[in-house]
Amino acid sequence: MATAPAKLILCGEHAVVYGRPAIALPLADIRATATVAPSPAGSGPMIHAPDLGGRWRVAEQPTDPLSRLVTTVVERFGLPADVEITIRSAIPIASGMGSGAAIATAIVRELLAYGGQTLPPAEISAIVYESERAYHGTPSGIDNTVVAFEQPIWFQRRPDQPPLIEPIVIGTPLTLVVGDTGVRSPTRLPVGAVRERWQADPARYEALFDQVATLVVAARTALAEGDVVTLGTLLNTNHELLRDIGVSSAELDCLTTAARSAGALGAKLAGAGWGGVMLALTTPDQAPVIAAALQAAGATNTLVTTIAATG
Numbered sequence: 001m002a003t004a005p006a007k008l009i010l011c012g013e014h015a016v017v018y019g020r021p022a023i024a025l026p027l028a029d030i031r032a033t034a035t036v037a038p039s040p041a042g043s044g045p046m047i048h049a050p051d052l053g054g055r056w057r058v059a060e061q062p063t064d065p066l067s068r069l070v071t072t073v074v075e076r077f078g079l080p081a082d083v084e085i086t087i088r089s090a091i092p093i094a095s096g097m098g099s100g101a102a103i104a105t106a107i108v109r110e111l112l113a114y115g116g117q118t119l120p121p122a123e124i125s126a127i128v129y130e131s132e133r134a135y136h137g138t139p140s141g142i143d144n145t146v147v148a149f150e151q152p153i154w155f156q157r158r159p160d161q162p163p164l165i166e167p168i169v170i171g172t173p174l175t176l177v178v179g180d181t182g183v184r185s186p187t188r189l190p191v192g193a194v195r196e197r198w199q200a201d202p203a204r205y206e207a208l209f210d211q212v213a214t215l216v217v218a219a220r221t222a223l224a225e226g227d228v229v230t231l232g233t234l235l236n237t238n239h240e241l242l243r244d245i246g247v248s249s250a251e252l253d254c255l256t257t258a259a260r261s262a263g264a265l266g267a268k269l270a271g272a273g274w275g276g277v278m279l280a281l282t283t284p285d286q287a288p289v290i291a292a293a294l295q296a297a298g299a300t301n302t303l304v305t306t307i308a309a310t311g
């Protein structure tokens with residue numbers, strides 16, 4: 001069995017598609033798993049995904065993104081083809097927590113392991129990126145990177161060269177409360193809408209993306225210094241900018257407001273927006289209070305997670 005973690009974008013989503021930096025965190029406790037077992041000779045690969053509602057032969061659904069991923073990996077690395085891949089995931093889909101990237105990463109790791117091979121995280125990430133493009137057109141690559149590397153990262157696309165990927169220094173453990181709006185929002189929809197708006201008014205959107213970049217730089221410093229008060233303020237600013245970019249929603253605004261009223265240091269939507277999850281930065285003592293406030297404000301699910309300090 002191979003696994004891969006969920007992720008949260010701490011700050012910088014959307015602007016990261018346009019070359020600005022963003023910070024992403026893996027969530028080690030919430031994972032997707034893939035298990036490979038032999039299937040009858042000549043059957044070719046089969047996918048069994050109970051949480052996604054199906055079991056199919058890859059040859060019968062060749063354009064399905066997971067089918068394509070499996071075909072690519074099996075053919076490129078000369079792996080055994082008569083396999084049944086069972087996928088389980090504790091990560092809510094279309095929620096901003098990287099379920100697609102985690103499932104794809106777990107599949108690639110497990111197929112390689114079954115064939116007696118391994119690849120470094122950067123190569124697994126590149127394969128998963130191809131798969132992510134089938135799901136949502138113009139991904140920045142941050143989701144597959146943080147999931148495959150499984151460490152807090154600074155990520156920035158660069159013209160004509162690979163993205164800049166750096167480990168992030170976290171000076172003090174972070175307590176985050178995640179609240180799910182329960183509204184499923186496939187990443188490609190808000191990402192596509194932002195692209196249309198940017199094309200219609202590039203000056204306005206470039207200016208917004210620049211403001212996001214400025215706060216992401218400041219967030220990196222606050223993280224390194226363990227200054228959670230400043231970090232919280234920056235997360236609030238990021239949420240306001242994401243509202244201006246047009247990717248918040250009534251539910252996300254309601255949950256972020258509820259978290260702040262309950263004493264969170266900061267709160268923002270996390271991921272592509274229009275639905276999915278938000279995150280609130282808080283202290284360990286205050287986390288249950290924030291979670292209760294989120295539930296009272298309509299969150300369909302909440303979880304408390306800790307991001308460990310580095311080094």
Ligand code: MEV
Nearest residue numbers: 013014139140141271272
């Ligand atoms: C999605 O997790 C983050 C977005 O910035 C899209 C992307 O970077 O591909 C909204």
